[in-house]
Amino acid sequence: MISLRKKLPPLTALTAFEAAARLGSFTRAAMELGVTQAAISRQIHVLEEDFGFPLFRRLHRKIELTDQGRALFNASAEAFNLIADTVSELRAERQDDQLAISATISFAHFWLMPRIAAFSRAHPEIKLRIITQDARNSIEAGDIDLALRYGTGTWPDGQAEFLFEDEVFPICSAEYALVKGPILTPADLIDHPLISSDTDDPTWTGWEEWLAAFSVKAPKKARGLRCSFYTEAIYAAMNGQGIALGWHHLVNDLIDQGRLVRLTEASIKTRAGYFVVMPAKRAAKESARLFIEWLRASGSLS
Incomplete structure:
Protein backbone atom coordinates (compact mmCIF):
# COMPACT_ATOMS: atom_id res chain seq x y z
CA MET A 1 0.00 0.00 0.00
CA ILE A 2 1.32 3.44 -0.93
CA SER A 3 1.82 5.62 2.13
CA LEU A 4 -0.14 8.84 2.52
CA ARG A 5 3.11 10.81 2.53
CA LYS A 6 4.01 9.57 -0.94
CA LYS A 7 0.55 10.40 -2.28
CA LEU A 8 0.86 14.04 -1.26
CA PRO A 9 2.83 16.70 -3.14
CA PRO A 10 5.51 18.64 -1.22
CA LEU A 11 3.63 20.58 1.48
CA THR A 12 5.84 23.67 1.14
CA ALA A 13 4.97 23.84 -2.54
CA LEU A 14 1.29 23.20 -1.81
CA THR A 15 1.27 26.06 0.71
CA ALA A 16 2.75 28.42 -1.87
CA PHE A 17 0.22 27.27 -4.47
CA GLU A 18 -2.78 27.74 -2.13
CA ALA A 19 -1.70 31.28 -1.25
CA ALA A 20 -1.11 32.25 -4.90
CA ALA A 21 -4.43 30.76 -6.01
CA ARG A 22 -6.37 32.39 -3.17
CA LEU A 23 -4.78 35.80 -3.66
CA GLY A 24 -4.58 35.62 -7.46
CA SER A 25 -0.98 36.80 -7.43
CA PHE A 26 2.50 35.38 -6.93
CA THR A 27 3.59 38.74 -5.51
CA ARG A 28 0.85 38.91 -2.86
CA ALA A 29 1.45 35.26 -1.97
CA ALA A 30 5.13 36.06 -1.43
CA MET A 31 4.23 38.98 0.83
CA GLU A 32 1.83 36.84 2.89
CA LEU A 33 4.34 34.01 3.34
CA GLY A 34 7.34 36.27 3.87
CA VAL A 35 9.38 34.97 0.93
CA THR A 36 10.38 36.29 -2.49
CA GLN A 37 8.24 36.11 -5.60
CA ALA A 38 10.92 33.95 -7.17
CA ALA A 39 10.57 31.45 -4.32
CA ILE A 40 6.80 31.21 -4.92
CA SER A 41 7.39 30.67 -8.64
CA ARG A 42 9.91 27.90 -7.92
CA GLN A 43 7.57 26.08 -5.54
CA ILE A 44 4.68 26.18 -8.01
CA HIS A 45 7.02 24.99 -10.75
CA VAL A 46 7.89 22.03 -8.49
CA LEU A 47 4.19 21.17 -8.26
CA GLU A 48 3.63 21.49 -11.99
CA GLU A 49 6.66 19.28 -12.69
CA ASP A 50 5.32 16.72 -10.21
CA PHE A 51 1.83 16.70 -11.78
CA GLY A 52 3.00 16.97 -15.35
CA PHE A 53 0.57 19.78 -16.28
CA PRO A 54 0.24 23.53 -15.60
CA LEU A 55 -1.76 24.76 -12.63
CA PHE A 56 -1.86 28.40 -13.75
CA ARG A 57 -2.19 30.24 -17.03
CA ARG A 58 0.40 33.04 -17.03
CA LEU A 59 -1.31 36.01 -18.67
CA HIS A 60 -0.19 39.60 -19.09
CA ARG A 61 0.14 40.97 -15.53
CA LYS A 62 -2.14 38.31 -14.04
CA ILE A 63 -2.55 34.60 -13.49
CA GLU A 64 -5.54 32.30 -13.83
CA LEU A 65 -6.11 28.81 -12.53
CA THR A 66 -6.43 25.99 -15.03
CA ASP A 67 -9.22 23.47 -14.52
CA GLN A 68 -6.74 21.13 -12.80
CA GLY A 69 -5.41 24.02 -10.74
CA ARG A 70 -8.91 24.97 -9.60
CA ALA A 71 -9.61 21.39 -8.50
CA LEU A 72 -6.38 21.33 -6.50
CA PHE A 73 -7.10 24.73 -4.96
CA ASN A 74 -10.59 23.71 -3.80
CA ALA A 75 -9.21 20.59 -2.14
CA SER A 76 -6.19 22.29 -0.56
CA ALA A 77 -8.19 25.27 0.71
CA GLU A 78 -10.74 22.98 2.35
CA ALA A 79 -7.97 20.91 3.95
CA PHE A 80 -6.06 23.94 5.22
CA ASN A 81 -9.23 25.47 6.67
CA LEU A 82 -10.04 22.21 8.45
CA ILE A 83 -6.54 22.10 9.93
CA ALA A 84 -6.77 25.78 10.99
CA ASP A 85 -10.14 25.22 12.69
CA THR A 86 -8.83 22.16 14.53
CA VAL A 87 -5.72 24.02 15.69
CA SER A 88 -7.90 26.89 16.96
CA GLU A 89 -10.06 24.46 18.91
CA LEU A 90 -7.04 22.76 20.43
CA ARG A 91 -5.53 26.09 21.44
CA ALA A 92 -8.86 27.15 22.90
CA GLU A 93 -8.94 23.99 25.01
CA ARG A 94 -5.45 24.76 26.25
CA GLN A 95 -6.46 28.30 27.19
CA ASP A 96 -9.98 27.47 28.35
CA ASP A 97 -9.35 29.16 31.69
CA GLN A 98 -9.00 32.54 29.95
CA LEU A 99 -12.16 34.33 28.84
CA ALA A 100 -11.84 37.34 26.51
CA ILE A 101 -14.83 39.69 26.78
CA SER A 102 -15.49 42.68 24.55
CA ALA A 103 -17.71 45.54 25.73
CA THR A 104 -18.37 49.16 24.86
CA ILE A 105 -16.53 51.76 26.91
CA SER A 106 -19.64 52.96 28.72
CA PHE A 107 -20.98 49.48 29.52
CA ALA A 108 -17.58 48.28 30.73
CA HIS A 109 -16.96 51.44 32.75
CA PHE A 110 -20.31 51.92 34.46
CA TRP A 111 -21.83 48.42 34.64
CA LEU A 112 -19.33 45.62 34.07
CA MET A 113 -16.24 46.70 36.01
CA PRO A 114 -18.09 47.55 39.24
CA ARG A 115 -19.54 44.02 39.24
CA ILE A 116 -16.83 41.86 37.70
CA ALA A 117 -15.13 41.15 41.03
CA ALA A 118 -18.21 39.16 42.09
CA PHE A 119 -17.77 36.83 39.11
CA SER A 120 -14.05 36.41 39.84
CA ARG A 121 -14.79 35.53 43.46
CA ALA A 122 -17.28 32.88 42.33
CA HIS A 123 -14.96 31.50 39.63
CA PRO A 124 -11.33 32.23 40.62
CA GLU A 125 -10.10 29.60 38.15
CA ILE A 126 -11.23 31.69 35.15
CA LYS A 127 -8.85 34.38 33.96
CA LEU A 128 -10.68 37.37 32.50
CA ARG A 129 -9.51 39.66 29.74
CA ILE A 130 -11.71 42.74 29.25
CA ILE A 131 -11.46 44.46 25.86
CA THR A 132 -13.17 47.87 25.79
CA GLN A 133 -13.92 49.21 22.33
CA ASP A 134 -16.78 51.21 20.86
CA ALA A 135 -15.79 50.12 17.35
CA ARG A 136 -17.79 46.99 16.55
CA ASN A 137 -15.06 44.62 15.38
CA SER A 138 -15.92 41.12 14.21
CA ILE A 139 -15.67 38.41 16.85
CA GLU A 140 -15.08 35.63 14.30
CA ALA A 141 -11.30 36.17 14.21
CA GLY A 142 -10.83 34.24 17.45
CA ASP A 143 -9.46 36.89 19.84
CA ILE A 144 -12.81 37.43 21.58
CA ASP A 145 -14.93 34.75 23.25
CA LEU A 146 -18.03 36.89 23.69
CA ALA A 147 -19.09 40.48 23.13
CA LEU A 148 -21.51 42.60 25.14
CA ARG A 149 -23.42 44.92 22.82
CA TYR A 150 -26.35 47.30 22.78
CA GLY A 151 -28.62 47.12 19.75
CA THR A 152 -31.30 45.06 18.07
CA GLY A 153 -29.41 41.75 18.18
CA THR A 154 -29.03 41.43 14.39
CA TRP A 155 -25.27 41.19 13.89
CA PRO A 156 -23.80 39.04 11.10
CA ASP A 157 -20.66 37.97 12.95
CA GLY A 158 -22.20 35.89 15.73
CA GLN A 159 -25.16 34.51 17.62
CA ALA A 160 -26.85 37.07 19.86
CA GLU A 161 -28.74 36.26 23.06
CA PHE A 162 -30.91 38.91 24.72
CA LEU A 163 -29.87 39.94 28.23
CA PHE A 164 -32.03 42.85 29.34
CA GLU A 165 -33.74 46.01 28.12
CA ASP A 166 -33.31 49.46 29.59
CA THR A 270 -35.26 51.81 24.88
CA ARG A 271 -35.94 50.59 21.35
CA ALA A 272 -33.02 48.17 21.63
CA GLY A 273 -31.46 46.13 24.40
CA TYR A 274 -28.29 44.56 25.73
CA PHE A 275 -27.12 41.32 24.15
CA VAL A 276 -24.29 38.87 24.56
CA VAL A 277 -22.85 37.82 21.19
CA MET A 278 -20.84 34.63 20.66
CA PRO A 279 -18.99 33.47 17.54
CA ALA A 280 -21.22 31.30 15.40
CA LYS A 281 -18.41 29.11 14.05
CA ARG A 282 -16.72 28.24 17.34
CA ALA A 283 -18.01 26.14 20.18
CA ALA A 284 -18.65 28.18 23.32
CA LYS A 285 -16.29 27.65 26.24
CA GLU A 286 -17.63 26.41 29.53
CA SER A 287 -16.33 29.62 31.09
CA ALA A 288 -18.43 31.63 28.61
CA ARG A 289 -21.55 29.72 29.64
CA LEU A 290 -20.85 30.45 33.31
CA PHE A 291 -20.27 34.12 32.56
CA ILE A 292 -23.55 34.43 30.65
CA GLU A 293 -25.44 32.87 33.58
CA TRP A 294 -23.81 35.41 35.88
CA LEU A 295 -24.70 38.25 33.47
CA ARG A 296 -28.38 37.32 33.47
CA ALA A 297 -28.52 37.09 37.26
CA SER A 298 -26.66 40.38 37.74
CA GLY A 299 -28.74 42.20 35.14
CA SER A 300 -31.99 41.22 36.83
CA LEU A 301 -30.74 42.80 40.07
CA SER A 302 -29.64 46.12 38.49
Whole structure:
Protein backbone atom coordinates (compact mmCIF):
# COMPACT_ATOMS: atom_id res chain seq x y z
CA MET A 1 0.00 0.00 0.00
CA ILE A 2 1.32 3.44 -0.93
CA SER A 3 1.82 5.62 2.13
CA LEU A 4 -0.14 8.84 2.52
CA ARG A 5 3.11 10.81 2.53
CA LYS A 6 4.01 9.57 -0.94
CA LYS A 7 0.55 10.40 -2.28
CA LEU A 8 0.86 14.04 -1.26
CA PRO A 9 2.83 16.70 -3.14
CA PRO A 10 5.51 18.64 -1.22
CA LEU A 11 3.63 20.58 1.48
CA THR A 12 5.84 23.67 1.14
CA ALA A 13 4.97 23.84 -2.54
CA LEU A 14 1.29 23.20 -1.81
CA THR A 15 1.27 26.06 0.71
CA ALA A 16 2.75 28.42 -1.87
CA PHE A 17 0.22 27.27 -4.47
CA GLU A 18 -2.78 27.74 -2.13
CA ALA A 19 -1.70 31.28 -1.25
CA ALA A 20 -1.11 32.25 -4.90
CA ALA A 21 -4.43 30.76 -6.01
CA ARG A 22 -6.37 32.39 -3.17
CA LEU A 23 -4.78 35.80 -3.66
CA GLY A 24 -4.58 35.62 -7.46
CA SER A 25 -0.98 36.80 -7.43
CA PHE A 26 2.50 35.38 -6.93
CA THR A 27 3.59 38.74 -5.51
CA ARG A 28 0.85 38.91 -2.86
CA ALA A 29 1.45 35.26 -1.97
CA ALA A 30 5.13 36.06 -1.43
CA MET A 31 4.23 38.98 0.83
CA GLU A 32 1.83 36.84 2.89
CA LEU A 33 4.34 34.01 3.34
CA GLY A 34 7.34 36.27 3.87
CA VAL A 35 9.38 34.97 0.93
CA THR A 36 10.38 36.29 -2.49
CA GLN A 37 8.24 36.11 -5.60
CA ALA A 38 10.92 33.95 -7.17
CA ALA A 39 10.57 31.45 -4.32
CA ILE A 40 6.80 31.21 -4.92
CA SER A 41 7.39 30.67 -8.64
CA ARG A 42 9.91 27.90 -7.92
CA GLN A 43 7.57 26.08 -5.54
CA ILE A 44 4.68 26.18 -8.01
CA HIS A 45 7.02 24.99 -10.75
CA VAL A 46 7.89 22.03 -8.49
CA LEU A 47 4.19 21.17 -8.26
CA GLU A 48 3.63 21.49 -11.99
CA GLU A 49 6.66 19.28 -12.69
CA ASP A 50 5.32 16.72 -10.21
CA PHE A 51 1.83 16.70 -11.78
CA GLY A 52 3.00 16.97 -15.35
CA PHE A 53 0.57 19.78 -16.28
CA PRO A 54 0.24 23.53 -15.60
CA LEU A 55 -1.76 24.76 -12.63
CA PHE A 56 -1.86 28.40 -13.75
CA ARG A 57 -2.19 30.24 -17.03
CA ARG A 58 0.40 33.04 -17.03
CA LEU A 59 -1.31 36.01 -18.67
CA HIS A 60 -0.19 39.60 -19.09
CA ARG A 61 0.14 40.97 -15.53
CA LYS A 62 -2.14 38.31 -14.04
CA ILE A 63 -2.55 34.60 -13.49
CA GLU A 64 -5.54 32.30 -13.83
CA LEU A 65 -6.11 28.81 -12.53
CA THR A 66 -6.43 25.99 -15.03
CA ASP A 67 -9.22 23.47 -14.52
CA GLN A 68 -6.74 21.13 -12.80
CA GLY A 69 -5.41 24.02 -10.74
CA ARG A 70 -8.91 24.97 -9.60
CA ALA A 71 -9.61 21.39 -8.50
CA LEU A 72 -6.38 21.33 -6.50
CA PHE A 73 -7.10 24.73 -4.96
CA ASN A 74 -10.59 23.71 -3.80
CA ALA A 75 -9.21 20.59 -2.14
CA SER A 76 -6.19 22.29 -0.56
CA ALA A 77 -8.19 25.27 0.71
CA GLU A 78 -10.74 22.98 2.35
CA ALA A 79 -7.97 20.91 3.95
CA PHE A 80 -6.06 23.94 5.22
CA ASN A 81 -9.23 25.47 6.67
CA LEU A 82 -10.04 22.21 8.45
CA ILE A 83 -6.54 22.10 9.93
CA ALA A 84 -6.77 25.78 10.99
CA ASP A 85 -10.14 25.22 12.69
CA THR A 86 -8.83 22.16 14.53
CA VAL A 87 -5.72 24.02 15.69
CA SER A 88 -7.90 26.89 16.96
CA GLU A 89 -10.06 24.46 18.91
CA LEU A 90 -7.04 22.76 20.43
CA ARG A 91 -5.53 26.09 21.44
CA ALA A 92 -8.86 27.15 22.90
CA GLU A 93 -8.94 23.99 25.01
CA ARG A 94 -5.45 24.76 26.25
CA GLN A 95 -6.46 28.30 27.19
CA ASP A 96 -9.98 27.47 28.35
CA ASP A 97 -9.35 29.16 31.69
CA GLN A 98 -9.00 32.54 29.95
CA LEU A 99 -12.16 34.33 28.84
CA ALA A 100 -11.84 37.34 26.51
CA ILE A 101 -14.83 39.69 26.78
CA SER A 102 -15.49 42.68 24.55
CA ALA A 103 -17.71 45.54 25.73
CA THR A 104 -18.37 49.16 24.86
CA ILE A 105 -16.53 51.76 26.91
CA SER A 106 -19.64 52.96 28.72
CA PHE A 107 -20.98 49.48 29.52
CA ALA A 108 -17.58 48.28 30.73
CA HIS A 109 -16.96 51.44 32.75
CA PHE A 110 -20.31 51.92 34.46
CA TRP A 111 -21.83 48.42 34.64
CA LEU A 112 -19.33 45.62 34.07
CA MET A 113 -16.24 46.70 36.01
CA PRO A 114 -18.09 47.55 39.24
CA ARG A 115 -19.54 44.02 39.24
CA ILE A 116 -16.83 41.86 37.70
CA ALA A 117 -15.13 41.15 41.03
CA ALA A 118 -18.21 39.16 42.09
CA PHE A 119 -17.77 36.83 39.11
CA SER A 120 -14.05 36.41 39.84
CA ARG A 121 -14.79 35.53 43.46
CA ALA A 122 -17.28 32.88 42.33
CA HIS A 123 -14.96 31.50 39.63
CA PRO A 124 -11.33 32.23 40.62
CA GLU A 125 -10.10 29.60 38.15
CA ILE A 126 -11.23 31.69 35.15
CA LYS A 127 -8.85 34.38 33.96
CA LEU A 128 -10.68 37.37 32.50
CA ARG A 129 -9.51 39.66 29.74
CA ILE A 130 -11.71 42.74 29.25
CA ILE A 131 -11.46 44.46 25.86
CA THR A 132 -13.17 47.87 25.79
CA GLN A 133 -13.92 49.21 22.33
CA ASP A 134 -16.78 51.21 20.86
CA ALA A 135 -15.79 50.12 17.35
CA ARG A 136 -17.79 46.99 16.55
CA ASN A 137 -15.06 44.62 15.38
CA SER A 138 -15.92 41.12 14.21
CA ILE A 139 -15.67 38.41 16.85
CA GLU A 140 -15.08 35.63 14.30
CA ALA A 141 -11.30 36.17 14.21
CA GLY A 142 -10.83 34.24 17.45
CA ASP A 143 -9.46 36.89 19.84
CA ILE A 144 -12.81 37.43 21.58
CA ASP A 145 -14.93 34.75 23.25
CA LEU A 146 -18.03 36.89 23.69
CA ALA A 147 -19.09 40.48 23.13
CA LEU A 148 -21.51 42.60 25.14
CA ARG A 149 -23.42 44.92 22.82
CA TYR A 150 -26.35 47.30 22.78
CA GLY A 151 -28.62 47.12 19.75
CA THR A 152 -31.30 45.06 18.07
CA GLY A 153 -29.41 41.75 18.18
CA THR A 154 -29.03 41.43 14.39
CA TRP A 155 -25.27 41.19 13.89
CA PRO A 156 -23.80 39.04 11.10
CA ASP A 157 -20.66 37.97 12.95
CA GLY A 158 -22.20 35.89 15.73
CA GLN A 159 -25.16 34.51 17.62
CA ALA A 160 -26.85 37.07 19.86
CA GLU A 161 -28.74 36.26 23.06
CA PHE A 162 -30.91 38.91 24.72
CA LEU A 163 -29.87 39.94 28.23
CA PHE A 164 -32.03 42.85 29.34
CA GLU A 165 -33.74 46.01 28.12
CA ASP A 166 -33.31 49.46 29.59
CA GLU A 167 -35.07 52.74 30.26
CA VAL A 168 -33.81 56.30 29.79
CA PHE A 169 -34.43 59.34 31.99
CA PRO A 170 -32.75 62.72 32.69
CA ILE A 171 -30.00 62.94 35.30
CA CYS A 172 -27.71 65.58 36.79
CA SER A 173 -25.58 66.16 39.86
CA ALA A 174 -27.30 66.67 43.20
CA GLU A 175 -25.77 70.14 43.49
CA TYR A 176 -27.06 71.15 40.06
CA ALA A 177 -30.58 69.97 40.91
CA LEU A 178 -30.49 71.87 44.20
CA VAL A 179 -29.21 75.13 42.73
CA LYS A 180 -31.04 75.10 39.37
CA GLY A 181 -34.24 73.33 40.39
CA PRO A 182 -37.02 72.57 40.65
CA ILE A 183 -37.06 70.47 37.45
CA LEU A 184 -40.28 68.49 37.58
CA THR A 185 -41.45 67.86 34.01
CA PRO A 186 -39.86 67.16 30.61
CA ALA A 187 -40.84 70.67 29.50
CA ASP A 188 -38.70 72.14 32.29
CA LEU A 189 -35.58 70.53 30.81
CA ILE A 190 -35.29 72.73 27.71
CA ASP A 191 -34.35 75.74 29.85
CA HIS A 192 -31.16 73.97 30.94
CA PRO A 193 -27.90 72.86 29.24
CA LEU A 194 -28.60 69.41 27.78
CA ILE A 195 -25.46 67.28 27.59
CA SER A 196 -25.28 64.92 24.60
CA SER A 197 -22.84 62.38 23.16
CA ASP A 198 -21.97 61.51 19.57
CA THR A 199 -22.95 58.11 18.21
CA ASP A 200 -23.43 56.36 14.89
CA ASP A 201 -25.90 53.89 16.43
CA PRO A 202 -29.45 54.62 15.18
CA THR A 203 -30.92 52.74 18.16
CA TRP A 204 -29.28 55.06 20.69
CA THR A 205 -31.75 57.51 22.24
CA GLY A 206 -30.88 61.21 22.00
CA TRP A 207 -32.48 64.31 23.45
CA GLU A 208 -34.64 65.04 20.43
CA GLU A 209 -36.23 61.58 20.49
CA TRP A 210 -36.60 61.54 24.27
CA LEU A 211 -38.28 64.95 24.47
CA ALA A 212 -40.53 64.16 21.49
CA ALA A 213 -41.92 61.19 23.45
CA PHE A 214 -43.44 63.78 25.81
CA SER A 215 -44.52 66.20 23.05
CA VAL A 216 -41.67 68.58 23.86
CA LYS A 217 -39.64 70.05 21.03
CA ALA A 218 -35.89 70.09 21.54
CA PRO A 219 -34.30 73.57 21.33
CA LYS A 220 -32.75 74.36 17.94
CA LYS A 221 -29.60 75.75 19.51
CA ALA A 222 -28.65 73.45 22.34
CA ARG A 223 -26.64 75.10 25.12
CA GLY A 224 -25.29 71.91 26.58
CA LEU A 225 -21.92 70.26 26.16
CA ARG A 226 -21.52 67.80 23.28
CA CYS A 227 -19.18 64.89 24.04
CA SER A 228 -17.50 62.26 21.88
CA PHE A 229 -18.39 59.40 24.24
CA TYR A 230 -21.25 58.64 26.60
CA THR A 231 -18.81 58.24 29.50
CA GLU A 232 -17.74 61.87 29.02
CA ALA A 233 -21.38 63.01 29.07
CA ILE A 234 -21.96 61.22 32.38
CA TYR A 235 -18.85 62.75 33.97
CA ALA A 236 -19.92 66.18 32.70
CA ALA A 237 -23.28 65.70 34.41
CA MET A 238 -21.60 64.59 37.65
CA ASN A 239 -19.46 67.74 37.52
CA GLY A 240 -22.53 69.98 37.32
CA GLN A 241 -22.27 71.02 33.69
CA GLY A 242 -25.91 70.31 32.88
CA ILE A 243 -28.38 67.49 32.37
CA ALA A 244 -27.69 64.21 30.52
CA LEU A 245 -29.79 61.23 29.60
CA GLY A 246 -29.17 58.28 31.88
CA TRP A 247 -29.56 54.62 30.92
CA HIS A 248 -30.83 52.87 34.05
CA HIS A 249 -28.34 49.98 33.88
CA LEU A 250 -25.42 52.36 33.35
CA VAL A 251 -26.19 55.06 35.92
CA ASN A 252 -28.10 53.25 38.67
CA ASP A 253 -24.96 52.67 40.75
CA LEU A 254 -24.06 56.38 40.51
CA ILE A 255 -27.57 57.33 41.63
CA ASP A 256 -27.33 54.93 44.59
CA GLN A 257 -23.99 56.55 45.50
CA GLY A 258 -25.51 60.05 45.36
CA ARG A 259 -23.19 61.13 42.56
CA LEU A 260 -26.19 61.62 40.25
CA VAL A 261 -29.87 62.26 40.78
CA ARG A 262 -32.80 61.43 38.58
CA LEU A 263 -34.95 64.32 37.39
CA THR A 264 -38.72 63.95 36.88
CA GLU A 265 -40.65 60.70 36.90
CA ALA A 266 -40.62 60.60 33.10
CA SER A 267 -38.73 57.83 31.31
CA ILE A 268 -38.95 55.87 28.08
CA LYS A 269 -38.14 52.26 27.29
CA THR A 270 -35.26 51.81 24.88
CA ARG A 271 -35.94 50.59 21.35
CA ALA A 272 -33.02 48.17 21.63
CA GLY A 273 -31.46 46.13 24.40
CA TYR A 274 -28.29 44.56 25.73
CA PHE A 275 -27.12 41.32 24.15
CA VAL A 276 -24.29 38.87 24.56
CA VAL A 277 -22.85 37.82 21.19
CA MET A 278 -20.84 34.63 20.66
CA PRO A 279 -18.99 33.47 17.54
CA ALA A 280 -21.22 31.30 15.40
CA LYS A 281 -18.41 29.11 14.05
CA ARG A 282 -16.72 28.24 17.34
CA ALA A 283 -18.01 26.14 20.18
CA ALA A 284 -18.65 28.18 23.32
CA LYS A 285 -16.29 27.65 26.24
CA GLU A 286 -17.63 26.41 29.53
CA SER A 287 -16.33 29.62 31.09
CA ALA A 288 -18.43 31.63 28.61
CA ARG A 289 -21.55 29.72 29.64
CA LEU A 290 -20.85 30.45 33.31
CA PHE A 291 -20.27 34.12 32.56
CA ILE A 292 -23.55 34.43 30.65
CA GLU A 293 -25.44 32.87 33.58
CA TRP A 294 -23.81 35.41 35.88
CA LEU A 295 -24.70 38.25 33.47
CA ARG A 296 -28.38 37.32 33.47
CA ALA A 297 -28.52 37.09 37.26
CA SER A 298 -26.66 40.38 37.74
CA GLY A 299 -28.74 42.20 35.14
CA SER A 300 -31.99 41.22 36.83
CA LEU A 301 -30.74 42.80 40.07
CA SER A 302 -29.64 46.12 38.49
